[in-house]
Every structure is written in structure tokens, then in C-alpha cells.
Amino acid sequence: MLIFVGKRIGFMILTMVVVSILLFLLLELTPGNVATKVLGPYSSEEQRNLWLEAHGYFEPFYIRYFDWLGNFASGNFGDSVRFKVPVSEVLWPRLANTAILGIATFAVMIPLSLILGVLAGMREGSKTDRSISIVSIVTTSIPEFASAVFITAILVFWLKLLPGTSTMTYGFDIVQLILPAMVLIIYDFGYVTRMTRASMAEVMTTQYIRTAVLKGLPYRRVVMRHALRNALIAPFTVIMLQINWLLSGVIVVEFFFAYKGFGALLLEASLNKDIYLIEACAMVAVLVAVATQTIADIGYTYLNPRIRFS
Amino acid sequence: MTDRGIIPASGYGAALLRALKSFGLLRESRVGMIGAGLVLFWIIVAIFAPLIAPYHPTEQIEYDLLPGTTGPNGNFFLLGTDQRGLDILSRIIWGSRTVLIWAPLATLTAYVVGIVMGLAAGYLRGWVDDVLSRISDIILSFPVLVLYILIITTFGASKINIVIAITFASSPGIMRIVRGLVLDLRNRDYVAAAQTRGESAWHIMLVEILPNARGPLIVDACLRLGYVIITIGVLGFLGLGIPPPDPDWGGMINQSRQVAMEFPHMTLFPCIAISSLILGFNLLADGLREISLRD
Numbered sequence: 001m002l003i004f005v006g007k008r009i010g011f012m013i014l015t016m017v018v019v020s021i022l023l024f025l026l027l028e029l030t031p032g033n034v035a036t037k038v039l040g041p042y043s044s045e046e047q048r049n050l051w052l053e054a055h056g057y058f059e060p061f062y063i064r065y066f067d068w069l070g071n072f073a074s075g076n077f078g079d080s081v082r083f084k085v086p087v088s089e090v091l092w093p094r095l096a097n098t099a100i101l102g103i104a105t106f107a108v109m110i111p112l113s114l115i116l117g118v119l120a121g122m123r124e125g126s127k128t129d130r131s132i133s134i135v136s137i138v139t140t141s142i143p144e145f146a147s148a149v150f151i152t153a154i155l156v157f158w159l160k161l162l163p164g165t166s167t168m169t170y171g172f173d174i175v176q177l178i179l180p181a182m183v184l185i186i187y188d189f190g191y192v193t194r195m196t197r198a199s200m201a202e203v204m205t206t207q208y209i210r211t212a213v214l215k216g217l218p219y220r221r222v223v224m225r226h227a228l229r230n231a232l233i234a235p236f237t238v239i240m241l242q243i244n245w246l247l248s249g250v251i252v253v254e255f256f257f258a259y260k261g262f263g264a265l266l267l268e269a270s271l272n273k274d275i276y277l278i279e280a281c282a283m284v285a286v287l288v289a290v291a292t293q294t295i296a297d298i299g300y301t302y303l304n305p306r307i308r309f310s
Numbered sequence: 311m312t313d314r315g316i317i318p319a320s321g322y323g324a325a326l327l328r329a330l331k332s333f334g335l336l337r338e339s340r341v342g343m344i345g346a347g348l349v350l351f352w353i354i355v356a357i358f359a360p361l362i363a364p365y366h367p368t369e370q371i372e373y374d375l376l377p378g379t380t381g382p383n384g385n386f387f388l389l390g391t392d393q394r395g396l397d398i399l400s401r402i403i404w405g406s407r408t409v410l411i412w413a414p415l416a417t418l419t420a421y422v423v424g425i426v427m428g429l430a431a432g433y434l435r436g437w438v439d440d441v442l443s444r445i446s447d448i449i450l451s452f453p454v455l456v457l458y459i460l461i462i463t464t465f466g467a468s469k470i471n472i473v474i475a476i477t478f479a480s481s482p483g484i485m486r487i488v489r490g491l492v493l494d495l496r497n498r499d500y501v502a503a504a505q506t507r508g509e510s511a512w513h514i515m516l517v518e519i520l521p522n523a524r525g526p527l528i529v530d531a532c533l534r535l536g537y538v539i540i541t542i543g544v545l546g547f548l549g550l551g552i553p554p555p556d557p558d559w560g561g562m563i564n565q566s567r568q569v570a571m572e573f574p575h576m577t578l579f580p581c582i583a584i585s586s587l588i589l590g591f592n593l594l595a596d597g598l599r600e601i602s603l604r605d
Contacts, residue, residue, distance in 0.1 A: 015448045026464045134341070137596060141589035143540045145547040145563060146581035153574045164571075248453030252544055266456055267548065270463045278460070282452070289451040 005294065012290040019282055020072075024065050027275050034273045038081050055081075068279065078276030082268060087280045090265065095284065097168075098254070098261035102246050104181040105188075110239060113189040117196020118231065122223055124201045133197065136190030144252045148183045155179070166257040180253045188249065192238055199234035203227050233303045240296035244289045335601045342597015348590025356406040363397075364388075367404040367557040370395035377575050392562070392576045393569050401557040402583050408558050409587065412469055413538045416476040417531065420538075424481035425527075428488025429515040433496055443489070446482030454479050458541060462550045469552055472545065476538055487530055491523040498522075525602050532595035536588045543584050559584045 027034075034057070035048035052058060056067075071078060077087035120132040142150070156164040156179075166176040203209060204227060212222045250263035258264075262281070269277040336342045355362060364386075365371060377390040377398075389398040427446070431439040449457070461475040495501065496519065504514045545551040546560020554561065559580040566576035 011447070015451050018448055019452060023460070026460060029464060133596075137341075137592050138589060141536065141592045142581075142585045143543050143547075143588065145544060145560070146585050149563065149570070149574075149577045149581045152570075153578060157571070157574055244453070248455035251455050251459070252547065255548060267459060270456075270459045273463070282456070285453050285456060286451055289453070293451070 001298070004298070008290060008294045012286065015286050015290065016283055017069075019286055020069070020279055021065065023279055023282055024061065024068075024275070027273055027278070028061055034081060034275070068276065072279070072283070077280045080269070080274050080277040082272040082274040082277060087277050090277070091280055091284070094260060094262045094265040097259065098247075098250055098263060101177060101180055101184070101250060101254075101259065101261060102243070104177050105184040105246070106239075106242075108181065109185045109189045109192065109242075112185070113192035114196055114232070114235060116189075117193040117235065118200050118223070118228065120193070121197040121200025121204065121231065122227075124204065129197070132193065136193045138190075139186050140188075140190035142187070144183050144187045144249065145256060147186050148179070148253065148256045151179060151182060151186075164257075166259040168260065176257075176259075180250075180257045180259055183253050183256075184246070184249060188242060188245070192235060192242065195238040196231070196235040200227065200231040203231040206230075233300065236303060237296045237300050240292045240299065243292045247285055247288055336594075336597055339597035339600050341593050342600065345590045345593025345595070345597055348586055349594055352406050352587050352590065353410060355403055356410045359403050359407050363400040363403040365397040365400040367396065367401045368555060369397075369400075371397060376573070377579075389579050390573075390575050392566050393573070394565070398562075398576065398579055401562055402559070402579060405557040405559045405562065405580070405583070406587070408552055408556050409539055409542060409584070412472065412552065413535060413542055416473040416542075417480075417535050417538050419473055420477045420480040420534070421484055421527075421531065423477055424484025425488050425520065427481060427485040429492055429520065431485065432489040432492025433511065433515050433519065439489075442485065446485050449479065449482045450486075455541075455544065458545060459548070459550065462545060467545075467550050467553055469556075472542060472552065476541060480534065480538070484530070484534070487526065488523065491526060492519055495519050495522055529595050529599045529602065532591050532598060536591040536595070539584065539588050539591070 035051045036043065039047055039051055056064060059067075068078060077091065079085070080087050080090055083090050116132050116136070120129040123129060139147075152164050155161045162179055163176055164179075166180055168176055209222060209227055212226050213219070217226075247262065250261055251267055252263075253259070254261045254264035255267055262284070265277070266281045266285075268274075269281060336346060371385060372391050372395055377388065379390065380386050389402070391397050392401075427442050431442040457479045458475045461478065462471060465471045465474075492515075501514060501518055504518045509518075542551060542558075543560035543563075546558045546562075547564050549561075549564050551560045551564075552558040562580040563577045566573070570577045
């Protein structure tokens with residue numbers, strides 16, 4: 001177990017190093033753009049060069065990289081050129097906002113998709129199963145920006161029930177969280193439902209469920225006591241991986257509703273070539289990806305004693 | 311994995327016949343037929359775009375007209391015009407061409423790269439497998455959309471760069487699937503027979519193993535095509551997609567977003583178009599999977 005976690009941490013550090021070098025190289029290809037973004041399109045060549053020199057952009061690539069790496073490892077993420085403040089000052093509040101959105105999304109999506117998935121998988125091929133499957137295919141087929149357009153058209157323009165943006169200008173407002181969370185739920189619940197359905201349907205064909213049914217147990221009891229326990233192992237992994245998906249899934253939603261979260265920050269950082277901000281965001285992304293994967297794997301073996309660490 | 315997908319292949323001719331036969335079986339799946347119908351509809355629209363489209367997609371005619379209105383010059387606009395004076399119907403019709411050329415192309419290049427990597431990793435094993443698996447682990451542990459955005463913002467928004475970005479980000483996933491299939495197939499008798507005949511490694515991979523792995527790959531390709539269309543749409547929506555002169559559904563939504571409060575129809579119709587095409591591919595994939603599981 002400890003070895004397993006150790007290996008994963010090793011992999012995470014390796015991934016972080018590789019990703020951070022690649023990002024540095026990627027941004028190295030177009031260095032002049034940073035100065036143009038900061039000083040504006042009407043700045044002179046000389047002004048741009050002065051700015052670049054003052055901010056150390058003419059140092060060789062590897063020196064700048066190791067400078068950054070040393071600072072990053074000691075907790076100093078550098079300054080954001082876009083926001084003109086230390087990276088950590090923008091990063092953490094944005095991450096917290098996205099976490100709030102994520103929690104709101106998951107709080108509705110997980111129960112919804114597990115219930116629908118179990119209902120569909122319980123009797124494979126039944127009318128309930130068919131309709132749930134069709135609905136989940138349809139909703140996953142609508143891209144987030146499209147469902148955002150549809151929902152705002154109905155709920156904001158037509159019925160005038162909800163605000164169309166989620167800027168939270170006057171403090172936190174839960175009403176503004178409904179639309180972004182709704183779009184994320186609509187796009188993502190179908191996938192989790194289908195995975196749960198597949199897992200449930202598979203369990204329902206096993207011998208021990210047949211035995212339970214044949215020995216005359218009430219169907220409800222067979223499902224609740226016998227089937228569910230095994231059927232919910234696979235969806236657990238799927239749900240953990242959705243946390244990772246959410247990090248890029250929120251980009252579109254946050255951009256659409258002007259919600260000040262991690263996704264919008266990442267988009268803004270990339271558009272402005274804000275190297276230190278991009279690096280910090282990328283490291284958070286890698287951390288979340290590896291951490292959720294590791295928790296998923298450990299949880300899976302914990303829930304399913306038939307599998308042991310290899 | 312089903313047994314149906316694994317038959318001793320006598321080459322690509324037989325495999326192609328089999329593939330055509332399983333498309334014929336699609337008639338038995340209603341969901342699959344609806345999907346095929348939607349996809350076919352958009353393919354026909356794309357092919358005959360110059361004939362169907364009432365106006366040129368970049369011709370400025372009348373500004374901000376609502377759907378179903380007739381302009382001052384007696385021109386009729388079924389879906390209205392946008393704030394730049396372009397006919398929305400014509401742009402949607404021409405936009406189907408853009409998406410149906412570039413999405414399959416990007417998926418195809420991703421598949422070529424992914425299949426070669428997956429075959430090499432699964433069949434050759436050893437250090438090749440280690441290196442390729444490690445690389446794909448690293449790429450896959452990074453949020454895909456972020457990868458696309460970074461590649462596009464660095465190299466600029468162009469069609470070729472979109473294809474490169476999609477290939478780079480999706481081939482590791484394809485590689486994993488192919489590798490898994492190859493690990494299952496490499497111990498078959500017909501592979502052993504080919505090895506005894508003294509066939510080269512690449513001959514065995516491409517002629518013996520790959521045709522037998524096609525079943526799950528076809529289903530995955532349909533699903534992935536849907537994702538690629540979403541990706542191209544998202545990039546367009548974020549303003550990083552196919553650059554302006556070409557009509558692009560995602561781009562249409564991006565350009566009309568500011569006036570969506572007054573004229574929701576400008577964003578609504580492209581959204582319906584892109585959703586219906588993706589739905590088509592997803593239903594098609596579901597139908598194909600259903601058939602391949604049947605026997």
C-alpha cells in the first residue's frame with residue numbers, strides 16, 4: 001500500500017517535471033507575445049524589449065526554468081503578468097470557487113446518476129432501461145456550450161427565472177450557481193448513469209443473484225441487499241475520474257457564465273501567455289489527476305477484496 | 311470483448327466485407343438507424359451545400375433579421391440573419407462541410423498515430439511498451455481541454471493546428487485501447503502461425519492482428535468522432551477555432567454571444583445543428599455496440 005502510494009507520488013513528480021518543461025518550451029517559442037499582451041499593441045519594439053529584459057526573459061531557457069523550479073518547490077509560484085499580483089493570490093480563491101461549483105454539481109449528479117443507473121440496469125431491456133439509456137445518450141451528446149445556450153434561452157430569456165451570469169459581484173449568491181451547475185450535471189450525468197447501468201446489469205446476471213431470486217427473496221431485497229453492494233464498485237472509480245474531468249469541464253461553463261473559477265483563470269492565463277500562472281494551474285491539474293486516480297485505485301481495491309495490489 | 315470481433319482474417323478484403331455486413335445488421339437496431347439517419351442527413355447537406363444554401367455564407371445581406379422574415383429586397387430568411395448581416399441557414403449548411411471534413415480528418419490522424427503506438431506497445435512489449443505507456447500516462451493525466459487551449463494559443467488557430475492538437479491529445483487514449491486488444495490477440499494461433507511462416511513484426515501487427523481488433527475500434531471511433539466534434543465546437547466557442555472566413559458552428563455561437571440577449575436565434579440554431587450531429591454519431595455507436603454484443 002505504502003509502496004503503491006510512493007510509486008504514484010513518484011509518477012506525479014515525474015509528470016509535473018515533464019509537463020512544466022514542455023510548457024516552458026511551448027511558451028518559449030513565442031516570447032515576444034508576452035510583452036505585447038502586457039504593454040498593449042501600440043507599444044514600441046524598444047519598450048517591449050526593455051520589459052522583457054527587466055522580467056528576465058532574455059536569460060537562457062534552462063536558467064529561467066531552474067529558477068522557477070526552485071521557487072515553485074519552495075512555495076513561491078511567481079508573479080502573474082496578467083493580474084500583476086503573486087500567482088497564489090489569484091490561484092487559491094479561484095480554485096475555491098471551482099470547488100464550490102464542483103461540490104454543488106456532484107451533490108446532485110451522483111445520487112441522480114446512481115439511482116437512474118441502478119433503475120436502468122435492474123431490468124435490462126425494460127422500458128425504464130430503454131428510456132433512461134436514450135435520455136443519457138441525448139444529454140451527453142449536447143456540448144456544454146449548447147446546453148448552456150438552450151437553458152439560458154428557456155430559463156433566463158423566456159421564463160426570466162434566473163440570472164444569466166454568475167459573476168458574484170455582490171458577494172456569494174447561490175442562485176447564480178444554479179445554471180452553471182445545471183449545465184455540468186446535464187452534460188456529465190449521462191456518462192455516470194451508463195457506467196452504473198452497465199455495472200448493475202452485469203451483476204444482475206451473476207449466479208448469486210439468480211440464487212437469491214430463485215430461493216424466493218423479494219425482488220426489492222435482492223436488489224438492495226445483494227446486487228447494489230457489488231454494482232456500485234465500478235461507478236466509484238468513474239465518479240473519482242469525473243473530478244479530474246471537471247477541471248477542464250468547468251472551462252466552458254465558467255467562460256459562458258463569467259464565473260470566476262479555476263477554468264476561467266486557466267483560459268485567461270493561456271490567452272495571455274501568463275507563464276507562471278499557467279505553470280501553477282497545470283501543476284494543480286496534474287496533482288488532481290494523479291490524486292483522484294490514486295484514490296480511485298485504492299478505493300477500488302478496498303471495496304473489492306478480490307483484487308489486491310500487484 | 312466479444313467473440314464476434316475475433317475471426318481469423320484472410321486479409322483486408324474479407325474484413326471489409328464483414329464490416330459492411332455488420333453495417334447491414336444495423337437495420338435491426340432502431341437507435342442505430344436513427345443515428346445513421348442523422349449522420350447521413352448532415353453528410354448529404356455537406357455534399358450539396360452549394361445547391362441547398364440560399365446565400366453565400368460570407369455574403370453580407372441584411373442585419374439582425376428574425377427567423378422567417380422577408381428582407382426589404384424581398385429576400386427570404388428561414389433562420390434569420392446575424393448581427394454581421396450573414397444568412398444563418400446558409401452558414402449552418404456550409405458549416406456542416408467544415409465540421410465533416412476536419413473532425414473525421416483529425417480523428418483519422420489520431421487513429422493512425424494511436425494504432426501504430428498501440429500495436430507497437432502491445433505486440434513488441436519490452437522497453438517500447440514502457441516508454442509509450444509512460445508517455446501516454448503523462449499526456450492523459452493532463453486535462454484534455456487545457457492541452458488543446460495551450461497548443462492552439464501557442465501555435466495559433468488554424469485548421470492544421472486543430473488537427474495536430476486533437477491528434478496529440480487523443481492518440482494516447484486510442485493507444486491504450488489498441489494495446490489492450492493486442493495483448494488479448496497476440497497469443498492466438500493465427501499469430502503463432504504467421505510467426506512460424508517468418509512474417510515480419512509489422513506484417514503480423516497490421517495484417518493479422520489489426521483486422522481482428524476492428525470491432526471495438528469502430529464503435530470507439532464513432533464515439534470519438536462525437537467528442538472531436540464537441541472539441542472543435544468548444545474551441546470555436548472559445549474563439550480559438552477555425553478562423554473566420556470559413557463558416558464554423560462553434561465560431562457562429564462565439565460571434566453572436568454578445569447579442570444573444572436580444573437575438574437568441576443566432577446562437578440557438580448552430581447549437582441545434584452541432585448537437586444533432588453529435589447525437590447521430592453517439593446513437594450510431596450505441597447501435598453498433600448493441601449489434602456486436604448480440605451474437
